[in-house]
Amino acid sequence: MGINRRDFLKGxxxxxxxxxxxxxxxxxxxxxxPKELPPDxxxxxxxxxxxxxxxxxxxxxxxxxxxxxxxxxxNVPIGGLKIHDTPIGLxxxxxxxxxxxxxxxxxxxxxxxxxxxxxxxxxxxxxVTAFTKDPKTGIVKFCKRVCIGCRYCQLACPFVAIGFxxxxxxxxxxxxxxxDHLIPLGKYAACCSYCPTGAxxxxxxxxxxxxxxxxxxLEYGEPYRFPVNHIESGRKSFRPAAKYYPNIYGDTEGGGLxxxxxxxxxxxxxxxxxxxxxxxxxxxxxxxxxxxxxxAAPIVLLGALVYLAYRNTEEYRKPKDEDx
Amino acid sequence: xxxxxxxxxxxxxxGGVSRRDFLKFxxxxxASIGLPLGAGSKxxxxxxxxxxxPVIWLSFSECTGCVMSLLQAHHPTLDTFLLDxxxxxxxxxxxxxxxxxxxxxxxxxxxxxxxxxxLVVEGAIPTKDNGIYCKSGGRTALDILKDVGPKAAFIxxxxxxxxxxxxxxxxxxxTGLKGVDKILTDKTVINLNTCPPSPYNLLSTVIHLLTFNExxxxxxxxxxxxxxxxxxxxxxxxxxxxxxxxxxxxxxxEGHKKGYCLFALGCKGPQTFSNCPSILFGGAGAExxxxxxxxxxxxxxxxxxGWTLPLHQLGDPLYHFPPSHFARIDEPVGMGATAAxxxxxxxxxxxxxGAGAVLAKRLGKEEKKAKELSEKEDATVAKEE
Ligand code: SF4
Ligand code: SF4
Ligand code: SF4
Ligand code: SF4
Ligand code: SF4
Numbered sequence: 143m144g145i146n147r148r149d150f151l152k153g154x155x156x157x158x159x160x161x162x163x164x165x166x167x168x169x170x171x172x173x174x175x176p177k178e179l180p181p182d183x184x185x186x187x188x189x190x191x192x193x194x195x196x197x198x199x200x201x202x203x204x205x206x207x208x209x210x211x212x213x214x215x216x217n218v219p220i221g222g223l224k225i226h227d228t229p230i231g232l233x234x235x236x237x238x239x240x241x242x243x244x245x246x247x248x249x250x251x252x253x254x255x256x257x258x259x260x261x262x263x264x265x266x267x268x269x270v271t272a273f274t275k276d277p278k279t280g281i282v283k284f285c286k287r288v289c290i291g292c293r294y295c296q297l298a299c300p301f302v303a304i305g306f307x308x309x310x311x312x313x314x315x316x317x318x319x320x321x322d323h324l325i326p327l328g329k330y331a332a333c334c335s336y337c338p339t340g341a342x343x344x345x346x347x348x349x350x351x352x353x354x355x356x357x358x359x360l361e362y363g364e365p366y367r368f369p370v371n372h373i374e375s376g377r378k379s380f381r382p383a384a385k386y387y388p389n390i391y392g393d394t395e396g397g398g399l400x401x402x403x404x405x406x407x408x409x410x411x412x413x414x415x416x417x418x419x420x421x422x423x424x425x426x427x428x429x430x431x432x433x434x435x436x437x438a439a440p441i442v443l444l445g446a447l448v449y450l451a452y453r454n455t456e457e458y459r460k461p462k463d464e465d466x
Numbered sequence: 467x468x469x470x471x472x473x474x475x476x477x478x479x480x481g482g483v484s485r486r487d488f489l490k491f492x493x494x495x496x497a498s499i500g501l502p503l504g505a506g507s508k509x510x511x512x513x514x515x516x517x518x519x520p521v522i523w524l525s526f527s528e529c530t531g532c533v534m535s536l537l538q539a540h541h542p543t544l545d546t547f548l549l550d551x552x553x554x555x556x557x558x559x560x561x562x563x564x565x566x567x568x569x570x571x572x573x574x575x576x577x578x579x580x581x582x583x584x585l586v587v588e589g590a591i592p593t594k595d596n597g598i599y600c601k602s603g604g605r606t607a608l609d610i611l612k613d614v615g616p617k618a619a620f621i622x623x624x625x626x627x628x629x630x631x632x633x634x635x636x637x638x639x640x641t642g643l644k645g646v647d648k649i650l651t652d653k654t655v656i657n658l659n660t661c662p663p664s665p666y667n668l669l670s671t672v673i674h675l676l677t678f679n680e681x682x683x684x685x686x687x688x689x690x691x692x693x694x695x696x697x698x699x700x701x702x703x704x705x706x707x708x709x710x711x712x713x714x715x716x717x718x719x720e721g722h723k724k725g726y727c728l729f730a731l732g733c734k735g736p737q738t739f740s741n742c743p744s745i746l747f748g749g750a751g752a753e754x755x756x757x758x759x760x761x762x763x764x765x766x767x768x769x770x771x772g773w774t775l776p777l778h779q780l781g782d783p784l785y786h787f788p789p790s791h792f793a794r795i796d797e798p799v800g801m802g803a804t805a806a807x808x809x810x811x812x813x814x815x816x817x818x819x820g821a822g823a824v825l826a827k828r829l830g831k832e833e834k835k836a837k838e839l840s841e842k843e844d845a846t847v848a849k850e851e
Contacts, residue, residue, distance in 0.1 A: 194729075194736075194783045194786065195709075195786075195788050195792065196708060196709065196710075196711045196713075196729070197709060197710055197711040198711025198712075198713065199711065200711065201710055201711045201712070202711065228791050228793075229793065230793040231793060239793060240792070240793070241792070241793045241794065241795050242788050242792035242793065242794055242795070243794070243795045244788075244794070249787075249788060251788075252795065336711065336713075338713055338729060338730040338780065339780060379779070379780055380776075380779060381780075381782070411795070412795060413795040413796075
């Protein structure tokens, strides 16, 4: 006999493996303990109500990361600075991008980039630990020498923040690394150090969270002073408070992010995914660990296959008495 | 207008302009106030009419900057403007007569041209203590304006002071200075902002009034749309730097020397409506306007911006509409893993199971096929038999 869909489902369910594809695996398999934010972790607070869409961040990011962000054909010096392309999204040539959300009577800008998850899916998905999380700064780093090019990280990242250099013979995964190469030089994220408005603000995550909740507590229209570039830079700007959507995106979303977003509209409308408070990495690792406990999964899988093969060859094994 | 003699090259000999230059000027004028080319001849007709309505120019609390700016104009030059183009019957600044003689001339012209003349007001009007802080010929500015204003056919408030108080009314405004439209509330006032105002905006407005005998299209703040409908950024030669994030961060730095956008130095161009970048400043030459010479726009044309916001505080791009090249949120790009990493795990398990199932199915199928085939053969054999 052939196997029909019904039998297949029955067989698979019988093996218990289908549970893994269930929409809520957390019910069947608990997530592992979520990772903690290192106390000195650094990050970015992006306040969409301050962003003017000038693209200084996009341009300076490309300039600060020429090894990965600038295409040779765009690497043309004009007046000493390099011109930039007009990217439509994150890619192997663009580590951060400003996108426009238009709605009736207004618009908002959003800065997309790697959000430096506290419990990153890319780190969890990488089979060879090419992605690591710096224990001090919390910056998610990538090591080209280790990467085998499987691109599981690309699939795992909920922010689609990882690009792949398709047109290179020895490609690498490309994404924002919070300009960690500038830290030893005493500098910090290029996008923040050149943001004229303070919309992209660099600093310790703990400080940024405090600053973000301070802004949410402001009355609409109340004049307030806020730091520009780096939360400790001493440079301040001054403005009446905007009407905020009462949520710090990245405070809890996806297990917490080191790059947080404040906006006048729901961050979900700005193209950010609706993430549960437990990171995907914690959930999937929980599932994995349960499956492989006592080497259960391979045994069960083998059992299921044997069962299926047995059922499908049933008639073949029947004695063909009538003919004989 | 007199017809002046011209030399063989068509250049004017005495004062005034050649007819050819004059017609050219009229055509340019028509273009600058957004009229079709043919309107030039209508303009020429209006401003050569010996009975064209006169202009009365009143000066109140001001710095004379408006007139100084008018002196800079070179197309046309001031003499042409005053003597040939408009019939300026009274202005304190350029009259050779003074005192009571001048005032008498003014009052005579006002009486003769009641309901016909164009009133240009320069300077804010003190209102505190009945306006005693600005007097001329023994009368307060408030009194003169309330007397002359209703008799005019059209009223032009020239310069930011006259429009809303401008620099003169900056905090704490001890004399209670106000703009013309706050005092003559029942008349339409044409507001020509900026400090000092562009002589060409004044000329264009006057010529529009003379030619069509009606107000130019005004916005909700009483400003002619031909001059004040776009922000300074909209016409600024540096705006492509604004959109590419190339800024001057300090006076004299590399970006400043290269002519990058001055937004980071506090340019108020994004929230100020004026045509400064397109007609330039007072006709002093190419690129001579605030941003052109490397200084951020201070928003002198916008109430609530100039002399209100700190000079180097960042501007607010309230009216800056993002150009269409911006990536939209819903730009069609590849979708990420939506059901997240758990699904990846589940997926790979599923693939393994699926592959096993397909394998098993194949086994079964092959088996079935073989069986069916043999059955068929059997049937054929049976039939043949
Ligand atoms: S946003 Fe994506 S690439 Fe960045 S840390 Fe999180 S999972 Fe990794
Ligand atoms: S932190 Fe550095 S790499 Fe990341 S978006 Fe900003 S400039 Fe680019
Ligand atoms: S540099 Fe700042 S203001 Fe300009 S687009 Fe980037 S985040 Fe927005
Ligand atoms: S901000 Fe100032 S310098 Fe920059 S484009 Fe606007 S007007 Fe020009
Ligand atoms: S550019 Fe700005 S400051 Fe300069 S004249 Fe125009 S409105 Fe005034």
